């Protein structure tokens with residue numbers, strides 16, 4: 258079965274909430290499409306969702322600012338390493354200037370035939386802005402970045418693995434990918450026609466120490482992939498389990514989508530998710546999504562108590 262369409266979202270464990278919000282919305286010019294809390298556990302942690310103009314699958318970056326928990330992560334092997342975002346062809350020079358003006362060191366590089374700007378989130382997670390031609394996804398031009406440079410959405414992820422062979426088996430057989438080009442220790446895999454937003458680059462780094470898998474500051478927690486509906490998701494879970502990857506989770510209601518998770522043999526946590534029909538408007542006026550904090554259902558404390566714990570963020 259090759260039923261996964263593209264990336265849906267990528268989720269990071271970051272540091273300070275205000276710093277994370279400012280980095281995504283003010284420096285990168287992304288749109289806030291939802292502010293809620295992590296749906297797992299009893300300690301309240303923000304869950305911020307950032308996207309392009311439409312907030313559609315393949316264009317969503319989400320974060321758990323972790324600083325108040327004191328849990329620091331370790332970047333390393335068998336983990337998602339780099340988040341790649343697509344920008345219009347020719348936008349690299351704009352971004353070099355903009356990032357420098359925001360105090361962020363960035364370099365222009367080329368890999369797999371693509372021009373890209375490499376830099377890091379303030380918590381240390383590597384980011385790349387990759388120039389892409391003819392991307393139909395709409396950038397968001399209401400946060401200071403003009404349309405001809407605005408982020409279209411996710412381009413892909415880079416996963417670092419200690420053994421590339423078992424990850425090659427997994428992404429081709431279980432995760433809807435075809436093998437594509439390679440360069441050095443990196444092999445590119447893609448879903449469907451291989452458009453921007455559907456790419457997984459697997460890099461073999463056998464000497465890297467194992468990275469953290471828990472929710473912990475400074476690491477990528479997981480990447481989600483889009484699947485069309487709940488029936489297909491149920492069939493896909495059975496298919497992946499039937500290959501022998503038996504630790505696929507039950508369906509978890511994430512408020513805005515329904516998700517299953519699997520720990521890949523390359524270590525990274527992957528998710529297959531179905532967007533709810535109402536999307537971001539399930540609990541907010543569609544004209545004002547992402548403006549107010551939506552408290553997730555497992556918390557019994559009131560809003561003021563929660564804000565005391567997680568800290569107040571100026572939007």
Ligand SMILES: [Fe+2]
Pocket residue numbers: 266268479480481516528
């Ligand atoms: Fe997720």
